[in-house]
Amino acid sequence: MNKSKPWIAVMFLFLAVFSIPSVKGDVPEYQAPEPRVEIITRPEWISGQVAIHVFTYPGDGAKLEQNSVIVQVAVWGVESDRPVYLFLDGEEAVRIETPGYYRYEWQLTGSHHLTFRDDYMIFKTAEFSIAPPPPAPPSVYVSYMEEQLENQRIQVFTVMLIATLVGTPTGGYLKRKTKVFTEWALVPYGVCLLAGCMRLDQFYPLIPLGVSGAISYILAGGYAGETLVIVAEEGQLVSHIYTMDDEDHIVQGFGPRYWRTGFIDRAKIELIDHRYPIEFKGFGRKLSCILVAGEKNIETDSVTGKISVKCSPALAKALTKRGVIEKLEQKLADINYRSIFMERALNGVVSSIIMDLESLMGEMKIDQISSVSEARVRVEEASKKIKEQFLEAENLIKVEENELVG
Numbered sequence: 001m002n003k004s005k006p007w008i009a010v011m012f013l014f015l016a017v018f019s020i021p022s023v024k025g026d027v028p029e030y031q032a033p034e035p036r037v038e039i040i041t042r043p044e045w046i047s048g049q050v051a052i053h054v055f056t057y058p059g060d061g062a063k064l065e066q067n068s069v070i071v072q073v074a075v076w077g078v079e080s081d082r083p084v085y086l087f088l089d090g091e092e093a094v095r096i097e098t099p100g101y102y103r104y105e106w107q108l109t110g111s112h113h114l115t116f117r118d119d120y121m122i123f124k125t126a127e128f129s130i131a132p133p134p135p136a137p138p139s140v141y142v143s144y145m146e147e148q149l150e151n152q153r154i155q156v157f158t159v160m161l162i163a164t165l166v167g168t169p170t171g172g173y174l175k176r177k178t179k180v181f182t183e184w185a186l187v188p189y190g191v192c193l194l195a196g197c198m199r200l201d202q203f204y205p206l207i208p209l210g211v212s213g214a215i216s217y218i219l220a221g222g223y224a225g226e227t228l229v230i231v232a233e234e235g236q237l238v239s240h241i242y243t244m245d246d247e248d249h250i251v252q253g254f255g256p257r258y259w260r261t262g263f264i265d266r267a268k269i270e271l272i273d274h275r276y277p278i279e280f281k282g283f284g285r286k287l288s289c290i291l292v293a294g295e296k297n298i299e300t301d302s303v304t305g306k307i308s309v310k311c312s313p314a315l316a317k318a319l320t321k322r323g324v325i326e327k328l329e330q331k332l333a334d335i336n337y338r339s340i341f342m343e344r345a346l347n348g349v350v351s352s353i354i355m356d357l358e359s360l361m362g363e364m365k366i367d368q369i370s371s372v373s374e375a376r377v378r379v380e381e382a383s384k385k386i387k388e389q390f391l392e393a394e395n396l397i398k399v400e401e402n403e404l405v406g
Contacts, residue, residue, distance in 0.1 A: 045124075063131075087115040179245040190210070193207060227243075228287040232291065248270070268304070
């Protein structure tokens with residue numbers, strides 16, 4: 001009995017559950033109440049059944065720096081016969097006939113007018129100007145910047161090296177043209193330096209060009225030397241210093257007034273009979289010296305400007321040879337002595353010839369001739385002998401004269 005009770009209880013419970021009638025169709029279905037919409041906005045944005053709310057709108061009188069204008073609004077209560085509008089510059093740009101959230105964007109520049117309204121009310125209006133924003137500041141990577149700086153450094157170094165190599169030979173060329181140093185030749189290099197310093201970003205190569213050219217010009221050797229011309233006048237010596245170049249010209253001056261001849265004034269010089277060059281040393285200078293016997297030996301052509309200088313080799317030799325004056329004086333004294341002796345000797349020679357003539361007349365017995373034919377023969381023989389004696393005396397005199405001259 002006790003064992004059968006649980007089964008009975010289970011069966012009874014099963015029958016009770018399935019025997020309960022269904023009440024699904026009898027109970028009414030639950031319906032949720034409609035949500036109440038409460039619009040919270042500004043009073044000026046409500047027009048009858050229409051209400052709006054503006055989220056984004058340009059300000060009146062605003063000066064915008066952007067690429068576009070954005071308008072964001074929410075609209076309620078609009079219908080096809082009760083729309084709202086957006087007017088841009090007096091023309092309808094947007095017509096809204098259904099409620100919702102809207103976003104509009106226009107790409108504009110310049111001054112514009114924007115109005116948001118319906119048929120009865122203006123909700124919002126604005127006049128504004130718009131311009132593109134300034135470009136963003138450039139940004140570069142440090143590694144890229146370092147690479148660009150290194151490339152720039154190499155470029156600047158290369159350009160300045162080339163400018164130096166170009167400027168150096170110009171100094172030598174300019175010295176070749178001017179022959180001697182002149183400050184006027186440094187003017188072009190000064191202009192290069194000034195231009196390079198004033199526009200360093202563009203003309204910086206002119207700085208090494210001007211510096212190298214100026215240094216090269218200053219250090220380059222000259223192509224002309226100073227020549228001292230000494231003019232010997234009676235009782236005085238007059239000196240002239242000429243700057244003579246390697247082309248036998250005299251450098252007379254420099255300056256802009258000689259622009260036709262390359263800013264240098266030169267004149268051709270001709271040295272006539274210049275056989276004994278003299279080197280003059282004094283006052284810390286070493287000059288080539290030319291001796292001229294009188295100003296009349298220096299002539300200048302009025303047409304070509306050519307200067308002709310007739311040198312005096314005898315005067316140059318007399319000054320350069322040691323003891324020449326003393327030797328000349330001694331020679332002159334010897335000649336004077338010999339002249340005296342020669343005069344005495346010639347007197348003796350003449351006396352001897354006269355005596356020989358008298359002796360010859362005695363030998364030929366000219367006083368004893370008795371016929372003309374005999375006299376002719378005797379005179380011929382006497383003339384021949386006396387002529388031989390005169391020739392011997394003449395040769396002796398010439399020998400003595402040569403010794404005196406030597």
